[in-house]
Amino acid sequence: MQFDHSPKTQDLINRLEAFFDKHVYPTEQDHYDWNHNPANLWKRWPGIDKIKEHAKAEGLWNLFLPHEYGEFSPGLTNLEYAPLAEIMGRVPHSSEFFNCSAPDTGNMEVLAKFGSPAQQERWLKPLLAGEIRSAYVMTEPQVASSDATNLELTILPDGDDYVINGRKWWISGAMNPNCKIWIVMGKTLLDNPRHQQHSQILVEPGTPGITIVRNQTVFGSHNSPGGECELRFENVRVPKENLILGEGRGFEIAQGRLGPGRIHHCMRSIGQAQRALEIMSRRVENRVAFGKKISDQSSIRQDVAKSFCEIEMARLLTLKAADAMDRHGNKGAKDLIAAIKVIAPQMAQTVCDRAIQAHGGMGVSDDTPIASFFTLNRFLRIADGPDEVHMSQLGKLKIQEYNALPVR
Known part of the structure; x- marks a missing residue:
């Protein structure tokens, strides 16, 4: 190794x-x-x-x-x-x-x-080439979209087109002026089994029938220029050649897409935690309270030590998951991907919380990037599947795996 x-x-x-x-x-x-x-x-x-x-x-x-x-x-x-x-x-x-x-x-x-x-x-x-941006249009306001089989937007054939009707929200990047294409997921084969009903299709933002209902703020921020927004599709006609892979293949596409995206978030979360720890360490070494440097306080040293340990553990799990993806494919590494998706954002949020506390009032300001790291990682505990879904699936998988082993 x-x-x-x-x-x-x-x-x-x-x-x-x-x-x-x-x-x-x-x-x-x-x-x-x-x-x-x-x-x-x-x-x-x-x-x-x-x-x-x-x-x-x-x-x-x-x-x-x-x-x-x-x-x-x-x-x-x-x-x-x-x-x-x-x-x-x-x-x-x-x-x-x-x-x-x-x-x-x-x-x-x-x-x-x-x-x-x-x-x-x-x-x-x-x-x-980096000439345009894109958006992935999946989550819906009227259903619990952590269970993607709930998605209700329809993508139905009509002559040479598909006609799209429904609502979406929390669509990241759709408001960026350079966003020129969306991948939209919805139901096409309504009578099929639940995981074979959905399709994914390419839609240009300016297509008639699309309404940007509102920008949705995250912890008070517009997240300009991309933002998150709510969309309404009313009889939006898209050429049939814009369908990706085929009708009813939406879940197959989604699973191929989400594995790498989840671990990429975790990689970046570790970078944010590491930088927060470095900023915290410099701050406490250069501030004096009650006659001695803050870095001499035992509680501060413990926070730094615990943060280092937690970052290292998450980093190693991330690298193990990435290596498993290379060796066994995304499906073969799904347990490790789920594990790090739960661990990394929570770890980064915890490290940033300690760094905020060590900074006092400055910690909750925008004078350092730590507060924005904190809110970003709190958001990531919901994005690409909430912690609870990953833990439920991971727990189910491991129970089955361990029950298949010989009793020792």
Whole structure:
């Protein structure tokens, strides 16, 4: 068992860290100020395209796409990508600089794996080039969407088109002015078994019959320029050639998409926890209370020590899950993916909570990124399936597995 990164991975780590020092950390405050200025709502930060061009020129582009996707991939394994995603997680918006941000990553994998040649030419290539953004339209307001068989939006055939009717919400990225394509999931084969009813289809945002009902704030933030929003589809007509893979194949596509997306979130969560710990450690070493440095307080030292231990445990589980995906496929690694999806966001939230407490009033402000890390990871405990669903499925799987073993 090898715990050191390969020379190839270490080289990419070094190059990515140098890129952050040159292009990402120096612009972090400017990016934040732009996106939190009400005058710039739903506008892209002006500096983004220049940094993306630098990333392309330095070969730090589309690093997320696994090696099995051939010509579309830079050739990295999930294990090789993990430390790179962790670095990107330290500044959450930075993933877009390298064309490695959700929901585009999952949508590109869907199109690379399941898309027709025409769909790949029209939508995958500009996504891979970072020329456009995309959204994944799944969750609905009127049903518990953690059970995706509940989804009620319909995608029904009519002549040369499919007609879409229904409501969606919490659609990340749909309000971005550069978002040009959505992948929409809904029911097509209404009389089929529950897991064979749904399909996924490509829909352009400007198609007649689509209404953006509202922007949905998250912990008081619009999350501009992408945001989250509620959508209404009323007799939206889409050409049949926009259907992905085939009628009733929606769950097959969703399972292929969500595994990598879940672990990518975890990789980035570890980066946020690590940075919060570093910021906390510097803060307590440079503040004095009651006649001695805060870092001399036993409770503070324990918080730092516990945070280090928890980050290391989550990091190792993430790497194990990534390695299992490379060796056995996403389905073969589903237990480890579920486990880290439960562990990593909660760990990051806990570490950030300690860092907030160590900062006092400054901790709940936007003077450091820690408060935003805290809320982001609280959100991630719901996104891509809530903790309870992952734990229920993981528990069921392990009970079956252990009962199949010989009694010893």
